[in-house]
Amino acid sequence: MPEKARVRPVDEADLQERTLASLAPYRDQDGRIHTIWATLAHHEDALRRYLVFSNHVLGKNTLPLASRELMILRIAARARAAYEWDQHVRIARRAGLSDETVLAAATGAWDGLDELDQILLAATDSLIDRQNVDDELWSRLTAHLSVQQTIDVLYTVGQYLTIATVINTLGVQTKGDPALALPPTDQKEVQA
Incomplete structure (x- = not known):
């Protein structure tokens, strides 16, 4: 693991509205987008698609x-x-x-x-x-x-x-x- 980020998280102000809407449930206790999702937001279309699957695994999983x-x-x-x-x-x-x-x-x-x-x-x-x-x-x-x-x-x-x-x-x-x-x-x- 690199000692510092190779790809920095995207600033929230730079995200599209539809990406911000998709990330609404993925915020920490201080209201910030979790670092993993802000980092993957460099590829907003893929992130929004991935969140659908991720939401199943984390939130709707039958286990x-x-x-x-x-x-x-x-x-x-x-x-x-x-x-x-x-x-x-x-x-x-x-x-x-x-x-x-x-x-x-x-x-x-x-x-x-x-x-x-x-x-x-x-x-x-x-x-x-x-x-x-x-x-x-x-x-x-x-x-x-x-x-x-x-x-x-x-x-x-x-x-x-x-x-x-x-x-x-x-x-x-x-x-x-x-x-x-x-x-x-x-x-x-x-x-x-």
Whole structure:
């Protein structure tokens, strides 16, 4: 990850009205557009289209919120995507997850997690490493999830691995102190 941004966020005053309307739900507690979206606003048409998919994965996903966040945090930790990690630690806390649970998911210490979360995190790792799951893991997924939920597992991993790649390549920076330090993981790090 570059030490400073390779691509700076677009100033809000320079955005088209329709882009500003699309970004209305993507603001921080101070009313500023989140850095990732302001950075991707250099390509406004693509950003508006991407937000439709992103809104499904983040807001309308059929997976349990806490489980989805653990998957995203695993991806962020493995990809060393500090901005993604920081944003989703905050979301995970609002979803009721403890820092201990967040760190367990990130580091691979899953023994204390429930069975579904262990399966989802194993699927996350498999999808990162092989872009697939074997038959045994597929059986475990489908024993717990509907077809829609299983597809949302794929969409969630794909979406957040894409975002991790964007964050790391463009150098999207966190602001202020991190919510929780990005821990080392138990597996090789993804080259995002």
